[in-house]
Amino acid sequence: NAGVTQTPKFRVLKTGQSMTLLCAQDMNHEYMYWYRQDPGMGLRLIHYSVGEGTTAKGEVPDGYNVSRLKKQNFLLGLESAAPSQTSVYFCASSYNLELRGSSVANVLTFGAGSRLTVL
Amino acid sequence: AQSVSQHNHHVILSEAASLELGCNYSYGGTVNLFWYVQYPGQHLQLLLKYFSGDPLVKGIKGFEAEFIKSKFSFNLRKPSVQWSDTAEYFCAVTPNSGGYQKVTFGTGTKLQVIP
Numbered sequence: 236n237a238g239v240t241q242t243p244k245f246r247v248l249k250t251g252q253s254m255t256l257l258c259a260q261d262m263n264h265e266y267m268y269w270y271r272q273d274p275g276m277g278l279r280l281i282h283y284s285v286g287e288g289t290t291a292k293g294e295v296p297d298g299y300n301v302s303r304l305k306k307q308n309f310l311l312g313l314e315s316a317a318p319s320q321t322s323v324y325f326c327a328s329s330y331n332l333e334l335r336g337s338s339v340a341n342v343l344t345f346g347a348g349s350r351l352t353v354l
Numbered sequence: 355a356q357s358v359s360q361h362n363h364h365v366i367l368s369e370a371a372s373l374e375l376g377c378n379y380s381y382g383g384t385v386n387l388f389w390y391v392q393y394p395g396q397h398l399q400l401l402l403k404y405f406s407g408d409p410l411v412k413g414i415k416g417f418e419a420e421f422i423k424s425k426f427s428f429n430l431r432k433p434s435v436q437w438s439d440t441a442e443y444f445c446a447v448t449p450n451s452g453g454y455q456k457v458t459f460g461t462g463t464k465l466q467v468i469p
Contacts, residue, residue: 275363277444277461278398293456325397329457341386341448343457345397 258326360460377445
């Protein structure tokens with residue numbers, strides 16, 4: 236059981252280049268997320284998806300696009316990379332847990348991270 | 355919207371010392387609370403979680419956390435730390451209500467345990 240797999244693990248880009256980070260999960264989770272982690276700022280949500288074919292903006296969506304064409308995959312794209320996008324990117328997924336009659340998505344399972352450097 | 359504060363950014367302890375990391379959240383309703391741990395070079399892993407019931411929850415590796423509703427706190431504790439506990443610890447909160455609810459993370463506390 237691989238859990239959440241991210242590719243690539245490392246990438247160096249020049250300003251203006253584009254790239255796509257791929258996240259794949261094999262747990263049949265409905266919800267998927269992309270976070271970025273920067274020193275002293277914790278994890279900030281970029282985009283998320285509550286199901287196949289749906290995406291939504293998180294806290295810091297500018298400069299990123301996402302797609303969820305298949306339930307198990309969540310792609311994060313940078314159309315024109317900027318140095319401010321140098322970061323470690325984490326993908327996560329979660330299931331919809333029923334609590335006292337309410338549905339709550341929580342208990343995130345994270346991927347190993349992708350370190351992106353934009354020169 | 356909810357928010358999470360972790361006031362200790364960097365904590366240095368000697369092995370066998372006791373640990374308490376602070377976490378306070380801001381939200382007017384019922385919440386679910388989590389602690390995640392990130393060991394050096396690794397991804398975040400769930401340490402423990404609180405949904406309801408006993409406010410003292412126990413997690414992996416001897417960690418525990420106490421939910422004090424009146425103080426909006428969910429502090430993480432361990433009676434005796436080990437060198438292998440060196441990691442960054444993140445508190446997280448999500449509203450407990452229907453549908454998708456965003457998980458909000460604190461900025462993290464780096465724990466360094468000196469042998």
